[in-house]
Structures are given as structure tokens and as C-alpha cells.
Amino acid sequence: MVSASLAVTPLLVTLNDKILKIGCRPDKPREFDAxxxxxxxxxxxxxxxxxxxxxxxxRTQKIPFTALEANFEQVDFVRKYGNQIYFGDAxxxxxxxxxxxxxxxxxxxxxxxVEASLKTAQxxxxxxxxxxxxxxxxxxxxxxxxxxxxxTVLMRETFLSSLELARDVLVGLGQTTAEADEIARRFRIHxxxxxxxxxxxxxxxxxxxxTARQARDELERxxxxxxxxxxxxxxx
Amino acid sequence: MVSASLAVTPLLVTLNDKILKIGCRPDKPREFDAxxxxxxxxxxxxxxxxxxxxxxxxRTQKIPFTALEANFEQVDFVRKYGNQIYFGDAxxxxxxxxxxxxxxxxxxxxxxxVEASLKTAQxxxxxxxxxxxxxxxxxxxxxxxxxxxxxTVLMRETFLSSLELARDVLVGLGQTTAEADEIARRFRIHxxxxxxxxxxxxxxxxxxxxTARQARDELERxxxxxxxxxxxxxxx
Numbered sequence: 001m002v003s004a005s006l007a008v009t010p011l012l013v014t015l016n017d018k019i020l021k022i023g024c025r026p027d028k029p030r031e032f033d034a035x036x037x038x039x040x041x042x043x044x045x046x047x048x049x050x051x052x053x054x055x056x057x058x059r060t061q062k063i064p065f066t067a068l069e070a071n072f073e074q075v076d077f078v079r080k081y082g083n084q085i086y087f088g089d090a091x092x093x094x095x096x097x098x099x100x101x102x103x104x105x106x107x108x109x110x111x112x113x114v115e116a117s118l119k120t121a122q123x124x125x126x127x128x129x130x131x132x133x134x135x136x137x138x139x140x141x142x143x144x145x146x147x148x149x150x151x152t153v154l155m156r157e158t159f160l161s162s163l164e165l166a167r168d169v170l171v172g173l174g175q176t177t178a179e180a181d182e183i184a185r186r187f188r189i190h191x192x193x194x195x196x197x198x199x200x201x202x203x204x205x206x207x208x209x210x211t212a213r214q215a216r217d218e219l220e221r222x223x224x225x226x227x228x229x230x231x232x233x234x235x236x
Numbered sequence: 237m238v239s240a241s242l243a244v245t246p247l248l249v250t251l252n253d254k255i256l257k258i259g260c261r262p263d264k265p266r267e268f269d270a271x272x273x274x275x276x277x278x279x280x281x282x283x284x285x286x287x288x289x290x291x292x293x294x295r296t297q298k299i300p301f302t303a304l305e306a307n308f309e310q311v312d313f314v315r316k317y318g319n320q321i322y323f324g325d326a327x328x329x330x331x332x333x334x335x336x337x338x339x340x341x342x343x344x345x346x347x348x349x350v351e352a353s354l355k356t357a358q359x360x361x362x363x364x365x366x367x368x369x370x371x372x373x374x375x376x377x378x379x380x381x382x383x384x385x386x387x388t389v390l391m392r393e394t395f396l397s398s399l400e401l402a403r404d405v406l407v408g409l410g411q412t413t414a415e416a417d418e419i420a421r422r423f424r425i426h427x428x429x430x431x432x433x434x435x436x437x438x439x440x441x442x443x444x445x446x447t448a449r450q451a452r453d454e455l456e457r458x459x460x461x462x463x464x465x466x467x468x469x470x471x472x
Contacts, residue, residue: 041409049375053398054405057423060456063409106408108401134405136397139285153404160396161372162289165344168389169290169370172342173277173299187293220296 040064043104043131045090045120046111050136050157054108065108066099070116091120093127101128109135109151114142121149144199163188190215276300279340279367281326281356282347286372286393290344301344302335306352327356329363337364345371345387350378357385380435399424426451 042058044051047069058065068090088095090111101107107124111117117135124131135154137143146154163184170180194215201207278294280287283305294301304326324331326347337343343360347353353371360367371390373379382390399420406416430451437443 042405049392049394050398050401053395053427054402056427057399057402057419058405060423061406061419062456106405108405110398110401132408134401134408136394136401153408155397155401155404156285157397158285158372158393159289160400161391161393162286162346163293164396165286165346165370165372165391166290166293168391169278169294169342169344170297172368172370172389183293183297187296191289191292220298 039103040066040100041105042066042108043068043096043099043101043106044108044110046070046109046117046136047085048110048112050112051108051110054110066104068095068099070111089116091116091123093123096123096128101131104128104131107131107133109133109146111136112138112157114138114145117142118145118149121146121151125150140195140198141202143195144202147199159188159191275339276302276336277341278302278344279304279332279335279337279342280344280346282306282345282353282372283321284346284348286348287344287346290346302340304331304335306347325352327352327359329359332359332364337367340364340367343367343369345369345382347372348374348393350374350381353378354381354385357382357387361386376431376434377438379431380438383435395424395427 042063042065044055044065044067047055047067048071051067051069055065055067067085068088069085070087070089086099088099090096101124107128109117109121109124111120117137121133121135124133133151133153135146135151136157137146137154138157140156143154143156166187167180167184170183171177175183194211197215198208198211201211278299278301280291280301280303283291283303284307287303287305291301291303303321304324305321306323306325322335324335326332337360343364345353345357345360347356353373357369357371360369369387369389371382371387372393373382373390374393376392379390379392402423403416403420406419407413411419430447433451434444434447437447
């Protein structure tokens with residue numbers, strides 16, 4: 001019964017402080033208040049670790065957003081911290097419409113689940129082609145799939161923190177912060193170029209492996225050249 | 237029988253190309269070759285998305301490392317791309333010893349599973365207190381727990397990519413890249429300070445919520461002041 005009603009009626013509900021205070025539980029009916037958010041320029045689909053940071057930064061700039069989150073437990077957690085949040089499955093066309101996808105400018109695809117992310121990207125691309133998608137991706141393969149769907153701005157979710165961790169390790173081993181920053185910067189450029197090149201050959205697994213090995217050797221040569229250049233500068 | 241032998245003998249095995257070529261399967265006995273890696277300055281525990289990036293960057297700098305990975309499927313995937321990898325549970329004392337934890341300088345804790353990460357951190361802190369730990373953390377709570385164990389260098393795994401995504405959204409909405417970079421930079425400093433403050437009150441949930449709300453308002457005021465300052469400079 002519950003799932004049937006979910007399929008018919010867009011369940012878009014504010015979990016604001018007032019509702020929290022009167023102790024409303026997830027299984028009770030909720031106020032439908034999509035209208036007030038229809039003209040928000042940004043829709044954030046997925047309100048986990050990534051979506052929350054994006055939302056918090058937008059909030060500091062007084063940029064209104066409509067957040068969609070499918071996982072009710074997650075919503076229950078988030079609302080305790082005072083955020084405004086709406087409930088629903090972002091890949092549902094009726095919910096996207098209710099959330100104002102026809103008027104928004106930017107769609108932040110911050111869903112962690114790969115399949116749900118791709119389904120939502122496909123739906124947005126098909127029905128709201130004017131929306132610019134900014135996507136969180138899980139890994140290289142998810143990135144390839146998003147790119148195939150026409151999503152052009154994407155960020156692998158653990159990539160930048162990994163780079164920073166590696167940079168800190170280099171400093172811990174005695175490199176200067178400037179050297180370590182430069183190595184991380186070059187590696188990022190290299191790896192993002194490699195992602196593009198690998199995407200072209202990803203359906204041929206053997207070639208993909210060869211590309212990765214070739215790239216590893218190429219990167220090593222690149223850094224070797226960098227180090228030689230740095231040494232020469234030191235001598236001058 | 238298999239688990240009994242695992243408990244007695246450190247199972248530290250090279251999954252190199254040679255073994256791959258002769259078609260060795262995970263359930264067959266493997267060569268024990270820990271000795272060659274005993275003097276590596278860096279141990280990387282967890283060879284997923286984070287550990288791999290750290291390893292690749294170290295490799296470009298010719299810094300040898302010993303990688304430990306518990307998940308065999310993950311290893312099977314990784315070895316196809318030409319990396320060197322060792323197999324084992326990083327929280328096991330005998331394996332840490334075999335991996336050269338007594339001689340290494342740096343321990344990169346890149347395990348994704350929170351419980352396994354904490355167990356390993358505890359083991360390293362207790363038995364190899366000289367090792368400097370650089371940790372990947374899942375979220376704020378995992379960060380608090382690592383800090384409580386004495387881990388001082390840590391990076392939330394999705395935090396920096398979230399910041400970058402938010403920065404890109406701000407640019408997409410019309411801010412300059414310089415403005416967006418500055419907002420992201422300030423937010424990072426603010427949020428890392430907030431993490432420290434929240435850690436102190438985390439056992440009191442109500443206070444934690446109040447702190448988060450207070451911080452949200454504080455951050456908004458901070459950005460408001462920043463914007464005013466920027467406007468005044470424009471006038472001058």
C-alpha cells in the first residue's frame with residue numbers, strides 16, 4: 001500500500017525544524033510543499049557526504065537549492081543538524097518536475113549509488129536537457145558511463161583527497177610542500193588526461209591494461225624529467 | 237583448515253605478472269616473499285581507490301612501498317593493471333611485522349571499511365608507535381575515532397572532491413573562478429576547525445546539533461563579511 005501511494009503521488013516533504021519539533025515520523029503523511037522551491041536555481045540529488053557540503057556552501061552564498069534524498073534514514077540524520085531537505089527518488093520524472101527541474105539551471109548529481117546515479121542522469125538528460133549536470137562519480141568506470149550519457153562536469157569522489165594524502169606523505173618523507181604540491185598538481189593533470197584516453201579503449205580490456213602500463217611508464221618518465229629540470233635549476 | 241593455517245602463517249604473497257601468467261588462483265598456496273620489501277619506508281594498508289593513487293604517486297618518485305590488501309577480488313582486479321601488491325589483513329600483528337612495520341617510517345591507512353581501519357590504527361599505534369599514520373577517513377565520526385586513537389593526519393575521503401564540485405557549481409552560477417576558489421578555501425578552513433570543535437562535544441548529541449547550527453550561522457556571517465570586504469575593495 002505504501003509503495004503504491006509512493007508511485008502515484010510525488011512525496012516531496014520538508015523536514016524542517018517545526019516538523020522535527022512536533023515529532024513527525026517518516027511513516028506519517030507529510031505536508032507537500034514543493035511550490036516554494038520551484039524557482040530554486042540548483043537541485044541537489046543525493047544528500048549524503050557530497051551533497052551536504054555542496055548545500056552548505058551554497059547556503060553561505062544565499063543561493064537557494066532543492067535537495068532530493070531517497071534514503072529516509074539519511075534524511076532523518078541530516079534534519080537533526082538543521083538543514084532543509086526534501087524526500088524522494090531523484091530518478092522519478094514526476095518528482096523532478098515537482099522539484100522545478102524545468103526552471104532550475106544546475107543539477108548536482110551527488111547520489112552515491114552508481115546505478116541510481118546513472119538512472120537519474122539519463123532521466124535528466126532526456127527530459128531536462130537544459131540542466132547542466134555536475135556529477136559525483138565513484139570511480140573511473142562510473143566516470144566513463146556518465147561521460148557516455150553526456151555528463152561533462154564530474155569529479156571522482158575520493159580522487160582529490162587521495163592526492164592530498166599522497167602529497168602529505170611526500171612532505172612526511174622530506175619533500176618541501178612546494179615540491180609535493182607540484183607533484184600532486186602534475187599527477188592530477190596527467191590522470192585526468194589518462195581517464196579521457198582510457199575511455200576510448202575501455203571496451204577492449206587488454207588494450208586498457210596496456211594503456212595503463214604505458215601511462216605508468218610515461219608518468220614515471222615525466223616526473224623523472226621534472227626532477228632533472230628541478231636539479232638543474234638548483235645548480236644555476 | 238584454511239583459516240587455521242592463515243592464523244599461523246603470515247600470508248604475504250606477491251601477485252606479480254609471473255604468477256598471473258601461470259594462472260595461480262587465490263585458493264592455491266603462494267610464495268612467501270616479504271623479505272624483499274622489509275626496508276620500504278612506506279606501508280600502504282588498503283589498495284582501493286585511495287591507496288592506488290597514493291601508490292602511483294610514490295612510484296613516480298621511485299619511493300618503494302609495501303601494499304597490503306585484504307580483499308582478494310580487489311587484488312585480482314588491481315594486479316591486472318601491472319601494480320605490485322601483497323595480500324593480507326593489515327590489522328594482523330604478524331603480517332605487519334612481516335611487512336617491515338618496525339623499519340618503515342610511514343603507514344598510509346587507506347582502508348575503506350571503518351571498523352577494519354580503526355582496528356588497524358589501534359594495532360599500529362600499540363605495537364609500532366614510531367610509525368607516522370596518514371589516514372583516509374570516511375566521515376566526521378570516523379575522523380573523531382581516529383583522532384581519539386592518536387592519528388593526527390587524516391583526510392575525509394570525499395571532502396575535497398565535494399569542495400571542488402561546489403566550487404564548479406558556483407562558477408556555473410556566474411561567480412569568477414577566483415571568487416569560487418576563495419569561497420572553497422575559506423569553507424575548508426572553517427569546516428576543519430569545526431571538526432575539531434565538534435569532536436569535543438560529540439558525546440552530547442544535543443550540544444552537537446546546537447554547535448552545527450551555531451556554526452552554520454557563524455559561517456554565513458563570515459561569508460557575509462567576506463562579501464562586504466570584497467565589495468569595498470571594488471569601490472576603492
